[in-house]
Amino acid sequence: MPLLEVQNISFGYGHHTPFEVQAVKDISFAIEKGECVAVIGHTGSGKSTLMQMLNGLLKPESGQVLLNGENIYQNKKTAAKARFQVGLCFQYPEYQLFAETCAEDIAFGPKNMGLSPEEIRKRVLLASEIVGLPADKLDVSPFDLSGGQKRRCAIAGVIAMQPEILILDEPTAGLDPAGREEILSMIGRYRKDRGATVLIVTHSMETAAAIADRILVMNGGRLVLSGSPEEIFSESEALLEMGLDIPSFARIILALRSRGVELPSAYTLKDAARVLSDGLRGGGRL
C-alpha cells in the first residue's frame, strides 16, 4: 500500500465570479514510503493548490486523498490530524515566523500536537540540527536571522512535527545559488538519515532532477507527465512547450545523443561534467 494516494482530485476557485479558475483537474498519483517525488510546473499550474489538498487544509471538490489507506477528509478530526502527518512547508516559509525566539517558533507545531515539554525540547533540538541551524541561534529572535537561516528555521518548524511525509513548496525560491545548494543538500541528508518521504514542488527542472527519484509534471491543472528524471528529460520538447526549461547541460547531452553519440545520461551539472570529460578522454567521436 502506498503511503499517500491521491485519487481523481479536483479543485476550483471563485465559482460564479468572473475570476473562476479550475486550479486542479482530476489528478491521481501515489507516493511510496521513502520516495522523493518532485512536482514541477510553471506558475499557475495548480501545484500549490494540489499541495494544500494533501494535508487536510483544502478539501478537494471531488476525489479523495488516502494516507496509509485512510481518507483524510472523512471528518474534521482526520483532516486536523493529517496536518501533523503530512508536514506542509509553504512557499517563503520565513514569512510565517512569529515567535519571540527561534526555539519557540520551531516548537509551535509540536506544541499544537499536545506533546510534553521534554518531547518538544528534544524535537526542537533535533529539527534545528537537521536543518543546520546553529544551536546558539535558538534563543535569538527569528527576525534577526539572515535570509537563509530564516528559511531553515521555518523548515525546522515543520520537520519538528516529525511528519510521515514532508512537503516543501518551492524550498529554494528567492535564495542565491549557495543557499539553494545548502537547502537541497539538507533535504538530501534528511532523507538519507531518516528514510523520510519527501515531496518537493518546484518550477525548476534542475532542482527536480538533482533531488527526486520521480517527477510529476503539471500543466494547466492537469498531471501531464510522470516518470523518472530520465524519462521526463527525454520529453524535453513537450516541457519547453509548457514553458518549463530544462538546464542547458542536459540539452547538450540530449542533442549529442540524438546525433548518435553514446553517452550515459546526466541530470546534474556535476554528472554532466563527468560524463562529458569521460567521453572526451575515451577518444570517442566526441
Add this chain to the structure above:
Amino acid sequence: MIKDITIGQFFPGNSFVHKLDPRAKILFLIVYIVALFLCRSFFSLLLMLAFSLFTVILSRISPKMIWKSMKAILVIVVFTAVLQIVYNDKGDILWKPFASGSFAVTTGGVYGAVFLIVRIIALILLTSLLTYTTSATLLTDAIEKLLSPLKLLHVPVHSLAMMMTIALRFIPTLLREIDIIMSAQKARGAMLDNGSMGQRIKALVSVFVPLLVSSFRRASELATAMECRCYTDGANRTRLRVMRFSWRDAAAAVVLIAVSFAAVFLSFCPISTILLFQPVIS
C-alpha cells in the same frame, strides 16, 4: 472565508455604470446617501432600494458577488436591528416576554428594525458598487479632481488621494496574504478553525505578527519602488486619459435627482402617513 470579503475589489466590465465618469459617480453617491438618510417613510426607502437594485442590474455585476459583500456586513445589520427592537419602546406592545420589567417588543421597534435593515442594505449596495465598477486609479484621479479646490488652502490633495488608492489597492493583497499565513499556520496545527474560543484567539497571534511584519516590508518596498521611479506628488502632471462628462452622466444625474426628490418628497408629504406607513424614525 476571508476570500469572501470583496470590499475594494474591482470587477472590470463595460456596462453603463462602468462607463460613467468616476467624478460623477462619487458625486452621485453623495447625493444618494444624503437622500437615503432624509428618507422617513417606507415608500421613499423602497423607492431608493429599487433605484439601487436597478443600478446593480445595470452594472452587470453578478448578484452572487453583491450578495457576498452583503454577507460580511450582515452581522452588523442584524445586531443593530436587534438593538432597535430591544430599545425602541414607541408604538403598541406586540410581545411582552417577562411579566415584570419594562421590556417589550413594540411596533415602533419592529418598524425601526426593518427600516434600518432596508436603509443599510440600500447604502451598501451602491457604495460597494462604486469600487466594483471603478478601478483604483480612476477613483484616485476622481477624488483628486474633486478635492482640487482645496489645493488653494495648501492641502496636499494629491498625496491624500495617493494614500487612499494605496490603501484600497492593498486590501485584496493583504486579504490574500492573511489567507496564506493562516493556511501556513494551520499546517503547523494552529487552532484557527478548530479548538475553543481561547485557543483560537491565542492562535491569531501567529497570524497577526507575520501580517504586521509583511505589511511593513511591503510598505517599505513600495516606497523604494516609487522613489526609484522618481515619484513626486504629481505637480503639473498631465493625464493619459482625460476624464470628460458625457451624456451618460447627464442622464444618470437626471434620474438620480428625480428619484431622490421623489423619495424625500414622499417622506414629508401626507400621502404616506395616510397610507398606514407612518414615519417611524423620529
